[in-house]
Every structure is written in C-alpha cells, then in structure tokens.
Amino acid sequence: xxxxxxxxxxxxxxxxxxxxxxxxxxxxxxxxxxxxxxxxxxxxxxxxxxxxxxxxxxxxxxxxxxxxxxxxxxxxxxxxxxxxxxxxxxxxxxxxxxxxxxxxxxxxxxxxxxxxxxxxxxxxxxxxxxxxxxxxxxxxxxxxxxxxxxxxxxxxxxxxxxxxxxxxxxxxxxxxxxxxxxxxxxxxxxxxxxxxxxxxxxxxxxxxxxxxxxxxxxxxxxxxxxxxxxxxxxxxxxxxxxxxxxxxxxxxxxxxxxxx
Amino acid sequence: xxxxxxxxxxxxxxxxxxxxxxxxxxxxxxxxxxxxxxxxxxxxxxxxxxxxxxxxxxxxxxxxxxxxxxxxxxxxxxxxxxxxxxxxxxxx
Numbered sequence: 001x002x003x004x005x006x007x008x009x010x011x012x013x014x015x016x017x018x019x020x021x022x023x024x025x026x027x028x029x030x031x032x033x034x035x036x037x038x039x040x041x042x043x044x045x046x047x048x049x050x051x052x053x054x055x056x057x058x059x060x061x062x063x064x065x066x067x068x069x070x071x072x073x074x075x076x077x078x079x080x081x082x083x084x085x086x087x088x089x090x091x092x093x094x095x096x097x098x099x100x101x102x103x104x105x106x107x108x109x110x111x112x113x114x115x116x117x118x119x120x121x122x123x124x125x126x127x128x129x130x131x132x133x134x135x136x137x138x139x140x141x142x143x144x145x146x147x148x149x150x151x152x153x154x155x156x157x158x159x160x161x162x163x164x165x166x167x168x169x170x171x172x173x174x175x176x177x178x179x180x181x182x183x184x185x186x187x188x189x190x191x192x193x194x195x196x197x198x199x200x201x202x203x204x205x206x207x208x209x210x211x212x213x214x215x216x217x218x219x220x221x222x223x224x225x226x227x228x229x230x231x232x233x234x235x236x237x238x239x240x241x242x243x244x245x246x247x248x249x250x251x252x253x254x255x256x257x258x259x260x
Numbered sequence: 261x262x263x264x265x266x267x268x269x270x271x272x273x274x275x276x277x278x279x280x281x282x283x284x285x286x287x288x289x290x291x292x293x294x295x296x297x298x299x300x301x302x303x304x305x306x307x308x309x310x311x312x313x314x315x316x317x318x319x320x321x322x323x324x325x326x327x328x329x330x331x332x333x334x335x336x337x338x339x340x341x342x343x344x345x346x347x348x349x350x351x352x
Contacts, residue, residue, distance in 0.1 A: 009326075009328075009329045012329065118267055122267065124320070125269060125320045128320035128321050129320055129321065129323060131321070132320075132321040132322070132323055133323060136323065155323075155325065156323050158325045159323035159324050159325050160323060162264065162325060162326060162329075166264065166266050166267065169266055169267070169332070170266070170267045170332070173332070
C-alpha cells in the first residue's frame with residue numbers, strides 16, 4: 001500500500017508538485033500556496049455563476065416552449081373545428097416536436113441543478129480547508145525551523161492541493177455538461193428563429209422546410225393519436241375532407257382566426 | 261488509510277475495509293478488461309458504499325493527503341477505463 005496510485009492520483013500529484021516547485025524558501029512557499037488557493041476559490045465561484053447562468057437560460061427556453069405547446073394545441077383545435085385537418089395536423093406535429101424538446105430541456109435543467117449543488121458543496125469544503133491552511137501557515141511560520149517547516153508546508157500544501165484538484169475536476173465536468181447544453185440550447189433557438197413554433201395562421205400554403213424537417217422526425221403516430229383525441233373531444237366523426245383548402249386559401253382563408 | 265472520493269470528500273478507513281475495497285477495485289479492473297459494464301457498476305457502487313458507510317468522514321478543516329483516490333460517483337464505464345487498469349486504484 002505505497003502511497004497514491006491510479007491515474008487520478010498521478011494527475012493530482014503532478015499538479016501539486018508543480019505548485020510547490022515555484023517557491024524556494026518555506027515562508028514564500030506558504031504565501032504562494034495560500035495565494036493560489038484563494039485564486040482557485042475565486043475560480044470555483046465563477047464556475048458556479050456560469051452554471052447558474054446556463055441554467056437560467058435553459059429555464060427561459062423551457063418556458064417559451066411550454067407556451068408554444070399550449071398555443072399550438074389551441075391552434076390545432078381551432079383548425080379542426082373549422083374543418084381544416086391539414087392545418088391541425090401541422091400544428092400537432094409541431095406541438096409534438098416542441099414537447100420532445102421541452103422534456104429534454106427539463107432533464108438538462110435538472111442535471112445542471114445537481115452539478116450546481118455539487119459545486120457549491122465543493123466550494124464550501126475548499127473554503128474551509130483554505131481557512132485551516134491559513135491558520136496552520138501561521139503556526140508553521142512561528143514554530144518550526146526552516147527544514148522542518150519545509151516538510152510540514154509540503155504536507156499541508158499537498159493536502160489542500162488535492163482538494164483544489166478535486167474541485168477542479170468537478171468544475172471541468174460541470175463546464176463540459178454546460179457546453180453540451182449550450183449547443184442544444186442554440187439548436188432550439190435556431191429552430192425558433194426559423195419559425196418552427198410560430199403562429200401557424202401566419203404561414204403560407206402547403207409544405208415548407210420546417211414541415212419536411214418535422215416529418216423526418218417521425219412524430220407521425222403520436223400526431224395521429226392526438227388528432228383522433230381532439231376530434232373525439234370536438235364531437236367530430238371522420239370530418240368531411242376539405243380538399244385543397246390550404247393550397248387554395250393560404251393565410252387569407254382566415255378560418256383559424258376563431259377565438260376559443 | 262485515507263481515501264478520497266472525488267467530488268465528495270475524504271474518509272478514514274481501517275485495514276479490513278481497505279481489503280474489501282481492494283477486492284472490489286480488482287473486480288472493477290476485471291470488468292473493464294472484459295468490457296462488462298454491468299459488472300463494473302456493481303463493483304464500483306459497492307465500493308463507494310463501503311467507503312461512505314464504513315469510513316469515517318474527515319472534517320473539512322483537516323488537511324490530509326489521501327492514500328487512495330477514487331473517481332467521482334457518476335463515473336461512466338468509458339471514463340472508468342482510464343482508472344481501472346493494472347492494479348486499479350489500490351496497488352495490490
């Protein structure tokens with residue numbers, strides 16, 4: 001059982017010894033270590049703030065998507081009541097898509113929350129440890145000869161260094177997760193910008209790019225179910241087909257303007 | 261012996277505990293070698309469980325260097341491959 005082993009231990013040892021190599025005399029090593037520790041603590045605080053910001057951004061997107069789900073559902077109902085099944089189907093497809101995105105966003109927000117909690121715990125541990133180091137540093141300075149002090153400083157600094165490396169890894173994991181989510185959030189924003197969740201009554205006729213994309217996502221089965229459910233709720237049997245309605249009318253056909 | 265679980269803190273373990281953790285450590289290495297994800301998670305979970313439950317949690321103000329460093333509890337099988345090799349976390 002000789003000392004630390006494993007990749008993680010090796011990484012940490014290397015980091016800590018790099019930290020200690022900088023200074024020559026014990027007093028300087030102490031102050032240098034302490035200064036580095038305080039910097040690390042600041043970084044952790046910044047890391048936590050970043051996670052909070054990302055979480056807020058995702059939360060805002062989630063509530064926008066929630067609104068879209070409600071809006072698209074209402075529009076589908078209106079379209080169906082007006083006998084425009086095609087438009088209802090399109091609305092439901094988009095609703096389905098928005099719902100899927102929403103679920104994934106909610107999951108990510110929850111995951112960020114847990115990262116944030118972990119980082120806050122780590123920050124607290126590191127802060128306490130640094131405070132203990134500060135106390136110890138004064139004792140070492142006052143009580144020990146240079147040679148003895150060097151050994152004790154090395155021990156103490158390694159102990160805190162290990163904590164710093166631990167927090168560093170936790171931050172790295174949080175940052176990696178945040179990056180993934182930023183990419184995801186941007187993708188949803190692009191879809192929004194492309195009008196995926198916009199008011200369908202404002203759309204032109206027939207299939208557009210978004211429709212094709214949505215069709216590719218294969219939400220078909222769910223949409224059929226939704227449509228059937230909605231028809232039942234509206235007390236409709238198989239509705240009379242409205243051939244060519246969208247193609248002929250476009251936005252000017254006006255029927256989805258019905259108020260709920 | 262002092263064991264750190266990354267992201268959780270340090271624990272003081274007696275020899276008996278360390279022995280049992282070492283057995284699971286080796287089981288973890290074996291699982292990684294034979295690409296058995298379930299077996300890895302079983303061994304790893306049990307290992308964390310022993311450390312957390314039977315170890316004495318070190319106070320935050322205690323400054324100690326760990327003898328053994330265990331990767332974070334949410335380590336994935338892919339990530340584990342880097343740590344659970346050779347003699348594993350604890351040298352045999």
